[in-house]
Amino acid sequence: xxxxxxxxxxxxxxxxGSITARERRKFLKxxxxxxxxxxxxxxxxxxxxxxxAHASGGGAELxxxxxxxxxxxxxxxxxLCIDCEKCVDACNETNHVPEYGYRTRILTKKYSGTLDKxxxxxxxxxxxxxxxxxxxxxxxxxxxxxxxxxxVRMESKKCIGCKTCMLACPYDAxxxxxxxxxxxxxxxxxxxxxxKGEKQTGCSAACPTGAxxxxxxxxxxxIVYKLVHxxxxxxxxIRPADDTKPNIFYMKGNMRSVDNILNEQxxxxxxxxxx
Amino acid sequence: MTGRIVNISKKWGFHGVKALQDASPGYKxxxxxxxxxxxxxxxxxxxxxxxxxxxxxxxxxxxxWGLLISAYIFCVxxxxxxCIVSSIGHVFGGEAFMPIAKRAVFMSIVFMFGxxxxxxxxxxxxxxxxxxxxxxxxxxxxxxxxxxxxGAYLVFMMIEYYFLLDQxxxxxxxxxxxxxxxxxxxxxxxxxxxxxxxxRPFWYGPYLPIYFIFxxxxxxxxxxxxxxxxxxKINPEIMNQRxxxxxxxxxxxxxxxxxxxxxxxxxxIITGMVSEGKQLVLMSLLTxxxxxxxxxxxxxxxxxxxxxxxxxxxxxxxxxxxxxxxxMMIGIFFMRYDIxxxxxxxxxxxxxxxxxxxxxxxxxxxxxxxxxxxxGIGFIGFAYFAGEKMLNGHQLEKHEIVPDGGYICxxxxxxxxxxxxxxxxxxxxxxHRIW
Numbered sequence: 212x213x214x215x216x217x218x219x220x221x222x223x224x225x226x227x228g229s230i231t232a233r234e235r236r237k238f239l240k241x242x243x244x245x246x247x248x249x250x251x252x253x254x255x256x257x258x259x260x261x262x263x264a265h266a267s268g269g270g271a272e273l274x275x276x277x278x279x280x281x282x283x284x285x286x287x288x289x290x291l292c293i294d295c296e297k298c299v300d301a302c303n304e305t306n307h308v309p310e311y312g313y314r315t316r317i318l319t320k321k322y323s324g325t326l327d328k329x330x331x332x333x334x335x336x337x338x339x340x341x342x343x344x345x346x347x348x349x350x351x352x353x354x355x356x357x358x359x360x361x362x363v364r365m366e367s368k369k370c371i372g373c374k375t376c377m378l379a380c381p382y383d384a385x386x387x388x389x390x391x392x393x394x395x396x397x398x399x400x401x402x403x404x405x406x407k408g409e410k411q412t413g414c415s416a417a418c419p420t421g422a423x424x425x426x427x428x429x430x431x432x433x434i435v436y437k438l439v440h441x442x443x444x445x446x447x448x449i450r451p452a453d454d455t456k457p458n459i460f461y462m463k464g465n466m467r468s469v470d471n472i473l474n475e476q477x478x479x480x481x482x483x484x485x486x
Numbered sequence: 487m488t489g490r491i492v493n494i495s496k497k498w499g500f501h502g503v504k505a506l507q508d509a510s511p512g513y514k515x516x517x518x519x520x521x522x523x524x525x526x527x528x529x530x531x532x533x534x535x536x537x538x539x540x541x542x543x544x545x546x547x548x549x550x551w552g553l554l555i556s557a558y559i560f561c562v563x564x565x566x567x568x569c570i571v572s573s574i575g576h577v578f579g580g581e582a583f584m585p586i587a588k589r590a591v592f593m594s595i596v597f598m599f600g601x602x603x604x605x606x607x608x609x610x611x612x613x614x615x616x617x618x619x620x621x622x623x624x625x626x627x628x629x630x631x632x633x634x635x636x637g638a639y640l641v642f643m644m645i646e647y648y649f650l651l652d653q654x655x656x657x658x659x660x661x662x663x664x665x666x667x668x669x670x671x672x673x674x675x676x677x678x679x680x681x682x683x684x685x686r687p688f689w690y691g692p693y694l695p696i697y698f699i700f701x702x703x704x705x706x707x708x709x710x711x712x713x714x715x716x717x718x719k720i721n722p723e724i725m726n727q728r729x730x731x732x733x734x735x736x737x738x739x740x741x742x743x744x745x746x747x748x749x750x751x752x753x754x755i756i757t758g759m760v761s762e763g764k765q766l767v768l769m770s771l772l773t774x775x776x777x778x779x780x781x782x783x784x785x786x787x788x789x790x791x792x793x794x795x796x797x798x799x800x801x802x803x804x805x806x807x808x809x810x811x812x813x814m815m816i817g818i819f820f821m822r823y824d825i826x827x828x829x830x831x832x833x834x835x836x837x838x839x840x841x842x843x844x845x846x847x848x849x850x851x852x853x854x855x856x857x858x859x860x861x862g863i864g865f866i867g868f869a870y871f872a873g874e875k876m877l878n879g880h881q882l883e884k885h886e887i888v889p890d891g892g893y894i895c896x897x898x899x900x901x902x903x904x905x906x907x908x909x910x911x912x913x914x915x916x917x918h919r920i921w
Contacts, residue, residue: 311540312547318840333840344684350630351618369618372610374550375629381685383834386547389538392611449838453684 278341279361281427283399285336285415286438286446288464291422292317292332298414298423305403305413306395312386314397315414334423335449336414337384337397338457339363345376345385353393361458362401367393381453399425428458438462505875513720513871520868527861531607534854539610542854546847549830553851554608556823557859559676561601561866562636563698563822566673567706568594569643569666570699571736576650577662582735585728589717589880590710591647591662596869597709598640604862628679635672642668673698680829687763688829693754700746705818707740708792712811715804717874724879725804727914734801740811744793751789762837767828770846776828779820788817 294317302308302315315336322329343363345354353369354376356362370393377385377394388395399405400412409416415425426435439446439460448457506517534542545552572590575583606612615633624630642665649658677695684690714733718725755772758764771780795810833843873880892903893910904913 318835318838318842320838320840333838335835347624347626348629348679348683350624350627350633351615352622352624353618369614369622370611371615371618373615373629374610375627375679377547377550378686378830379683381834383548387540387550387610389540450685450834455684 277429279357279359280429281360282429282458283339283360283362283405284426284428284435284439284458284460285399285412286424286426286435286460286462287334288422288424288438288462289331289333290463291420292334293420293422294319294332295419297417297419298334301413301417302397302400305400307390308395309388309390312388312395314384314395333461334414335382335384336459337363337380338382338449338455338459339397339399340455340457342454342456344379344381344453344455348375348379350375354396357401360399360401360405362399363396364398364401365393365396367391367395370394381450381455382457422464438464502876505878506872509875513875517868517871520864520871523864524861524868525864527857527859527864528603530854530857531861534607534858539608542852544850544852544855546849548833548847549827549849551608551826551830552849553823553855553859554604556819556826557862558601558605558608559826560819560822561597561604561862562673562676563702564705564709564818565594565597565601566639566669566699567702567704568597568709569639569662569669569706570703571706571710571739573662573666574739575732576655577659577666580735582731585732586710586714586736588647588650588877589713590706591643591650592873592877592880593709593713593870595640595643595647596866596873598636598643599869600862600866602862603865604859607858607861628675628682632672632675632679635668635675639665639669639672670699673702680825685834686829687761688758688767688832689825694825697747697750697754700743700750701821704740704743704747707736707743708811708814708818710736711740711796711807712815713870715808715811716870717879718804719808720871720874721879727911730802733804733807737796737799737801737807741793741796744789744796748789748793751785763832766836766846767832770831771824771828775846775848776824779824783817783820784824786817787813788821792817 296317299313299315299317303313306314308314315334318333318335320331320333322331339362341356341361343354343356346356346363349355350373351369351371353366353371355364355366357364372387372393374387374394377387385394385396387393400409400414404411404413412423412425415423424434424438426433428435428439430436438444444462444464446460446462448460450457506514509517539545543552543554568590572583572587572594574580575585576587609615619630619633623634642661646658646661646665649655649661652658674695677698680686680689681691681694711733714724714729714736755768758768770776792810792814795806799806799810801807827849831846831849833847835843836846893913902910902913902917904910905916908916
């Protein structure tokens with residue numbers, strides 16, 4: 212058998228001109244895909260999308276990817292929170308939360324050496340994770356993922372009070388309610404408001420600044436959808452390493468992006484029910 | 487054929503309530519103390535159940551597992567360990583371990599019941615558990631598997647104990663095998679209850695299920711030595727050559743298992759020091775609030791002192807074994823406490839750097855929690871002392887006619903035959919081929 216004699220040392224450089232644009236694109240795509248930054252992955256890899264992440268546009272495609280419809284979610288714009296605690300009061304009143312427990316609270320983070328502000332407030336609540344550790348841990352299915360809305364709910368009569376879910380939760384969102392004789396948690400006000408036709412949770416309706424925005428992540432017209440699907444805003448979740456695929460998204464929420472999305476509405480008097 | 491008749495009324499070595507009545511006043515006082523402890527503990531526990539646990543227990547929203555869970559784990563770990571170590575003999579045929587089987591299986595059942603007493607006062611709705619565990623099971627929940635498998639384990643251990651008493655070695659071996667497999671599955675699931683909580687880095691990972699099994703075996707060895715040597719203090723007649731050899735064998739394996747646990751603990755600390763989530767908690771164990779628990783109880787009383795004393799005892803100084811394993815039981819209790827509580831002292835929001843969660847959380851057991859735990863411990867103590875008397879030091883007496891030239895082996899309870907000019911001891915040596 213004969214082999215063609217090729218001497219690599221004397222071989223002439225073909226140059227890059229001979230590589231087609233298509234092949235180059237393929238190669239770049241591969242590299243970026245491996246590096247994990249392909250087309251906006253840095254933002255949306257944090258969100259609850261299962262499978263591939265998309266950068267922008269393609270709304271119809273995205274809707275198919277969210278596992279629930281309506282896929283309830285909350286976006287928290289940290290910069291807008293002023294720690295007035297109206298959300299906490301509204302929650303306690305709506306859901307009859309006893310003094311020793313809470314469904315939501317506001318954490319304070321202090322900074323030194325920053326010029327614009329020294330303190331930041333971080334509202335926290337149940338993240339209604341798509342991959343909820345509490346749901347897996349419960350021995351009797353007393354806590355479950357609602358198959359339609361994706362809300363993590365409680366069936367109090369099944370709760371044996373072993374408190375495993377309280378420790379499984381990486382967001383500290385559960386407490387044992389002696390009155391209910393069961394673990395209690397945020398249900399996005401499903402029992403008290405959403406199931407009765409209201410569109411907002413108690414906390415988001417009470418928020419005077421629009422720091423808490425509640426809505427349906429599958430509806431491209433919804434404010435929550437618009438806030439999350441921005442290339443220019445950094446969106447993150449708390450404790451991403453736990454891989455729980457949470458549905459509470461955090462962003463700084465500066466003026467520009469808010470104005471863009473709300474079509475010139477003033478953020479301070481933003482009415483989430485307006486189109 | 488002539489023969490000597492053994493009293494059939496003492497079938498299964500059961501001496502009945504009369505043995506309790508015949509006990510010395512001091513012995514009765516000890517039993518009475520444990521009965522009172524059980525009743526007082528149960529009364530305080532029931533009080534807590536009725537007024538609501540959150541009013542009287544020290545557990546909080548964030549540290550929701552406290553002393554009761556630690557005590558429960560202590561009991562079930564010891565129960566599983568008794569099963570594991572005793573199975574070397576009566577399941578896998580290790581001759582030297584055979585004489586300890588009856589006491590070990592009995593105590594394993596007792597510890598399991600003690601654990602269930604304690605968990606009853608921790609679960610908020612224990613009565614719902616019986617219903618919903620059955621009709622709404624969550625097969626991906628470790629908690630469900632742990633509860634279910636421990637229930638099955640208890641059933642198998644009780645059947646096994648029945649066959650052990652009945653001298654049906656084939657069936658007791660079979661049941662012992664199932665009990666062991668289910669016990670190991672149940673116990674590693676208990677480890678996984680902790681090990682599969684992603685939000686808790688101190689617990690998360692495969693370490694705890696594996697550690698729990700070895701730690702159980704160590705506790706089991708310790709408990710067998712403690713209860714056997716204590717039984718010898720109560721009734722020196724329980725010791726015979728086979729029993730002495732068994733104690734020696736269990737001492738050897740316990741020394742080995744303590745070394746394994748020292749190895750496990752060392753690597754837990756060394757690897758944890760480079761993990762952001764674990765380092766803070768480990769520092770609290772090494773130099774912080776839990777340093778006394780860790781160094782004095784867990785490390786000194788639980789590992790190094792018994793290691794030294796057991797080696798010194800050479801497996802035949804029973805007083806030394808009794809003391810070292812008694813102190814070791816206390817150390818082991820703190821070992822369990824040091825897993826449960828420190829795993830929760832770092833808030834899940836600590837890493838966020840927020841003001842509210844910048845410090846480690848605190849937990850102190852309350853009177854109600856201590857008493858509710860003691861109800862289970864009291865039950866175990868009472869059952870042990872009553873068992874030693876009623877079951878005649880867990881010695882077997884064959885309820886059958888012994889033929890001429892034969893005798894009942896005090897160790898294994900079977901009938902041995904002496905050859906011409908042979909003494910009982912020589913026959914026993916030949917029969918068991920152990921010397």
